[in-house]
Amino acid sequence: MADTDPAELERQIERTRAELAQTVDAIADRVSxxxxxxxxxAKVKANAEHLVAQVGDLVGGVAGPKPVRAAGEPDDLWEDDRPDLAPVLIGVGAVLALGAMVMLWRRRHR
Structure with missing residues (x-):
């Protein structure tokens, strides 16, 4: 049987109003x-940090520290066949920067 006590009904209504107000505030905050x-x-920053970490791992694995030769070892013993990725990375960074500048310039001149 339902509660017919007016004071209890008022408390339930007040609780429901408070819960509804919290829900509306949470929705408004989420879509603001x-x-x-x-x-x-935050998402772009996290993706950029992940990309930088991946590139760092790639560069670190390919162009890591060069071994130190001991005196009297033959010169060809420590021959370094790893490619130099610095020019490629600089080029990619320049292309990305130029692309960003072009996009910003186009947006401002609309």
């Missing part, structure tokens, strides 16, 4: 442009 932008920036 500021929060959406913050989440987007």
């Amino acid at each position: 442009p500021k929060r959406v932008a913050e989440r987007g920036v």
Whole structure:
């Protein structure tokens, strides 16, 4: 049987209103442009950090420290056949920077 006590009904209504207000506030916070932008920036930052870590691992594995030769060892013993990736990485960075500049310039001149 349902509670017919008016005071209990008022307390239930007040509790429901408070819960509904919290839910509405949470939804408003979640869809606010500021929060959406913050989440987007955080996601891009995390992806960039992951990419930098991967490139660092790749470069570190390919162009790691060169071994030190001991006196009297033949010169061809420590021949380094690893490719030099620095020019490639500089080129990729320059292309990315130039692409970003072109995109920004196009957005400003619309």
